[in-house]
Amino acid sequence: MAQQQNLLGGRYLLKDKVGAGGMASVYRAVDQVLDRTVAVKIMLPQYASDATFAARFKQEAQAAAGLSSPYIVGVYDWGKDGDTYYIVMEYLRGTDLKSGIRSHGALDPKKVAQIGSQICGALSVAHKHEIIHRDIKPQNIMVLPDGNIKVMDFGIARAKNSHLTQDNNVLGTAHYVSPEQTRGQELGPTSDIYSLGVVMYECATGKVPFDGDDAISVALKQVNELPVPPSQVNPNVDGDLERIILRCMEKDPANRFQTADELRRVLNSYLAGRTVDVPEPTRVIGAAGAGATTTRVMSDSTQAMARPVNTTSRPVGGAAAVNTQARQFDTSSYNTKPEGSGKGKIVAAVVAVVAVVAIAIFAVSGLFAPAEQVIIPAVVGMEQEVAEATIRQNGFEVGDVTPGASDEYPEGTVIEQHPTADGVQTAAKGSEIDIVVSSGPEEAATTKVPDLSQAENEEDARNMLIAAGLEAGSVTQEGSDTVEEGKIISQSPDANEEVEEGSKVDFVISLGPDTTPVPDLTGMTESQARNALTDAGFGMSRDEAYSDTVDEGYVVSWNPSGSQESGTEITVVISLGPEESEPETPTTPNTPDSPETPSTGEGSSDIDLTGMTKAEAERAIGAAGLTASFSYADGTQVGVDPDHVISWTVSGSTVSVVVAW
Template identity: 30%
Template sequence: MTTVPSDPLIGQTLDGRYAIRSRIARGGMAMVYLATDLRLERRVAVKVMHEHLAEDANFTRRFEQEARSAARLSHPNLVNVFDQGHDLGRTYLVMEYLPSITLRELLKQQRHLTAEQSFEIGDAVLSGLAAAHGAGIVHRDLKPENVMLADDGRIKLGDFGLARAVSANTTTGQALLGTIAYLSPELVTRGIADARSDLYAFGIMLYEMLTGVQPFVGEQPMQIAYQHAHSDVPAPSLQSAEASPALDALVLWMTRREPDERPRDASEALESLRAITRGEAPAGSTRVLPRISDEGTPTPSTSVLDPSERWAVGSAPDASETAVAPELNASAAASSTAAPIDRAAEAGRVRQRRGRLSALLAVLLIAAAGGLGWWFGQGPGSQVTIPDVSGAEIAAAQATLEERDLVVTLAECSSLEVPEGHASSTEPASGARVDRGTPIQLCQSTGPQLLPVPTLVGLSLEEAESLIEEQRFTVGQVLEQRFSDDEPGTVLAALGSNGDALGDTYPERATIDLITSAGSVPDVAGLTADAATARLAESSLTVDPAAGSESYSSDVEQGSVIALLPQTDPMRPGDAVGLEISLGPELFPVPDVSGLDLQEAMDTLSAAGFTPTTLVPDALRSFAKATGTDPASGEKVPAGTEIRIRSTISL
């Protein structure tokens, strides 16, 4: 039966723990798969050494050394290694799964990076590299392909597949390992690498980030290697306006041909890179750069009432009261000695003063009532309605709220409708009435909520679509069907809107597209070419005569199909295929054994691949000579055919 080539590890579970889901990438030493750690229920990347390399003790030792080297390293800028083992005849390594793009992919998109991007990525790479060098590990294969830019903003250095201990004086022998564009001169000429070789590779990579090109190019790898060994790396400012004199100095220092003239390790290079961001010249540079200083902001002056003034303002009502009291007391004292007329006049004066005081008090009360009305109606004590700022720029939304004397604090919230970075809502909600000075939480949209992605591979199309809706995503379309050993309609892959495989999380209501199985490729072995063509057409496959071939077969009769010849991998409905047609068994001529002793004739026929027979008894064979064969000599028959020897006996 003819089958479509497929990866035998997909669907397998290593050591009863790591369920292989799909293939992520293929490297020179190993294949990388996306898998599920069934014990911890998390996604991991599993690196499986190529089967044909497993028999090579040197490659196996190097692979296991990668596991030990990487497991010793724990740093935010290094890809974590969780486990290592051997199962199903394969040696494997379990690593952190990091949905990301590589620096190489970013360079392809942008051609070159800004100085700020180069600083950020360079700082992360050197930080991780410094941790490796501190642990005595040399990476030996530093290049943009091994720098991971995660979806959540993390930057990590991975693939210590060529790592070696710093103290080990290792050489590559006849073959230089690593990528030729980033090899240091000592690796090219002597095959020896240490921490300073990593810094040379980083210098080349920094040059490429700033300029978008590599400093040395050539049609043949040896031309590039020769330039590394005999030419100085040019200043990146000759190619890019992003490169400052300080960056020129740093690149030239790290790419000096003599290792002793470079930084001793990544920690020294990291300090120099950070010095540039502070406006200082990097170590190893003779150029003095002006220091960047921050401008101070003037301290605003404050004006407060003098304590004496504050107290004077506070005692005014009391002063009015003390001004009235002596008069009342005096009138009361005089009333005991004054004449009645005088007492009446005095009483009138008192009532007049009291009337004026009452009027003044009424005015004060009216003014106070008006002040309170203004305070709580329109002034600082009044309530305000929270406006609807959904969808506004975050700065404009904050200003709108602060204009109403509300105290605004920012928070991040997910939203399906509001674009990322804009205001999505407030707490309390818009429309509510609150006192001025009330704290208000203003939500800045982070876009749709990131939800965990369910396992869809292996489900039927109906089950997958139901689960997608259930997990609050949007069902997309079936992008294509592929022939596989799975039942028709089984989901083989789930892809995001960008066409890439889904990671651990995916935005709420975002579209998920699917790739499904078209079932098995029809078995056409043993059919005639016409019958095979008709059966393949039922599965939307066409036969291309130019892609066919003919072969001898002892098992398949002449003119029938031996096997299907796929032209694509994977095969899809609508693809063209070839047919291998049988020529029948291969025919061989019968040797002429006439005149030979009988035993010699039988040996000759056996050596030619036939089965000789004779009617002469064993006891008389030494007296017999062959006179011919049946079938006759020269006649072509299949190998293994029985050949009867005719003979005569001479006693």
């Protein structure tokens, strides 16, 4: 396509298309300024001229760019080129989690918990920026070559303070959406936690908990049915992990883990082998989020919506009408007659069809007429009693009142409200406003630092830290004579020290014994040899010996050689020169009239050239008043170094010498 040749923003050269989503296509590209490969998301042409979609696309870039986490895909840049918008992101090599599950099936429980913990790390950062992802699913989780993950695609994420018009479309994928998302209600962090629970369920079992022929039937199961316990699908799933997953998937958001940090702490405890204090899941179905209090215990085979005590609902746009309509019928009351009663069956069937059709129509098109809308009052920062009075005075009801830790607001003060009052926002008159009341500053959770000296290698040490809810800090290397290569020499903070969760731990990895090559001392004087050894970190001891080949004061040999540990003492032998001997009776050189006295170099009484170089042999022959004649041969066969004498013969006044080449 022509667009592939574009140089977006005068900087990003598009290469090839690597993916596509509902609003945009993704290309691999080269950043020509920084010379690096990046991923560029480009809004589809049909949406580029739509102001609402353009605003959402721009908001995605701004929101995602503010998120910094090792578990979130980095956003580098964004802009507009001509009529289209684009976002520049980190280019990842790996595979999405969905493909991994399809290839390998159910994962090991510990791996499931590790993946869940890392996703929690990403969600924690997003939620602290008041951003709800809204589309947590395996397709949006990238598994990197090192086994870690990154959360992708904030394409339908929405910040809580967004002023974009809210519609009733059910966003996200039906297999992973929370019940409140299916109903079109206000979403919070617990909605992402529900979706994460579904992801962990699929990782642990290889199957999604709810499936159907179409998105609507699956979404209805999210609301009306309980999941089959993971251990019944995969017996390898232990009870602790099962309770964690099922608590994430509670129908009532209040019964789930309330923050990503809370869930992460529990998963890290599970990874570390500590006791996991998670209650058994609720095996009931109720009118979650609708103000109803009566629930009905469900069997594992048949699960339907329970009968509420009243029809009071919490409307959110058209959602109020749907939920009220569905809850006005109690399907269980129509099945009390004997099996032969056709009337009861007919009524129950009609009721079920009406309820399903009502919800389906809402989910697809949001056709129900909203109630009277009034402006939402802002109560954040008020004392609880004043806030509740203000809510009622403005035509609303006080919904759920939950405690929450806060460093900013004093105890007893409202720190959050749902729905929010940012800008000029409205909601149905008579609907509920939930508030979160400060319980004071949150006490930081602590954990014990693991003993990294027990780790097999760096990767093992990092996994131990993750399991303890900690992070690796500075990692350095140094030599050690006592710690095996690859093992941990030291750490800071120390093992078993109590620190805040999320703290960083520095550690030092052993390179093994610290060795250095002993320098070559050939041709050095004693002083030069001592300086060379000192500079290399060695000591020196002196020895001496006579030598016919090395001048006095120079190095004859040294031991040990090769690579040695720093500080090793090297014994250096210094030459005393040739050893003096008793004067010999001079011999008369052979003359042409005298018989020849050949020599092979062994025991010659005339001259001894053993161990000499060519030059030394030539000087010795000349000093004896003889004439030298040289030839060359391969010295390796007899173990003689190059340029040294192999053998010689004396014939008259001529000494024929064979020298190694």
